[in-house]
Amino acid sequence: MTSSQRRRVDNHAPQDTRGRWGCVALGAVLGIVFGAVFAFYGLPPILRSIYGEGTVGPGATYTGDAKELVVIAVERTGAEVAVRLDARTNKTWRPEASDFALQLSTGGDWIEARPPAPGDPATSLDLELGVRRNLVLIFLIPPGRDGEPQWLHLSSPRVRFKLTE
Known part of the structure; x- marks a missing residue:
């Protein structure tokens, strides 16, 4: 019988890894x-x-997440656009002006709503549970931008309202 020859493997010293x-x-x-x-x-x-985003047609009502929202009117005066919403919530909801954005028909960046005007209850975003009220959102179109208001975007819940037919 022949015995198998085993070869011994030398352990190499670890390589120097400094600087690598x-x-x-x-x-x-x-x-x-x-x-x-x-x-x-x-x-x-x-x-x-x-x-x-969920899409709501012109004059249609968004119902979901214990909220009812419908766009009543869009009024443009020069560079200022006022969007009137009829809103009711059955759950605590504290919307911010930055939750609403306006998209123009010419595209480009969306325009955020202006903060509520102090002393003007129509622009206030405070909602009472179960009480229906009108909200007025004011958007200021920057100089150099043109186009008609096409979509109102709401970030929470993610839904957009078609403003024109």
Whole structure:
């Protein structure tokens, strides 16, 4: 019988890794930078396409999440647009002016609603439970922008109201 020859493998001494962490650090920094850019600019359109917005036609009522909302009128005076909503909520809801945005027919960035005017109860966003009231949202169209108000976007719940037929 022949015995098998075993060969002994020498353990190599660990290599010196000093000064080799530059690639790892560079990769970490680049990963954070590209991840942040993607999170702020790439992810929102992707999520918007997946989850989308509910769409409410002109004069139709949005009913959901214990809220009833309907656009009553859209009035434009120069660069100022006033959107009148009839609103009722059966659940605590504290909307902010930044929750509402106006989209013009020419596209471009959405225009956020102006904060409520002090002393003007019509522009106040305070809602009482179960009480129907009119809200007036004021939008100021920046100079150089033209177009007619086309959509009113609400961020919570995600719904958009068609303003024109």
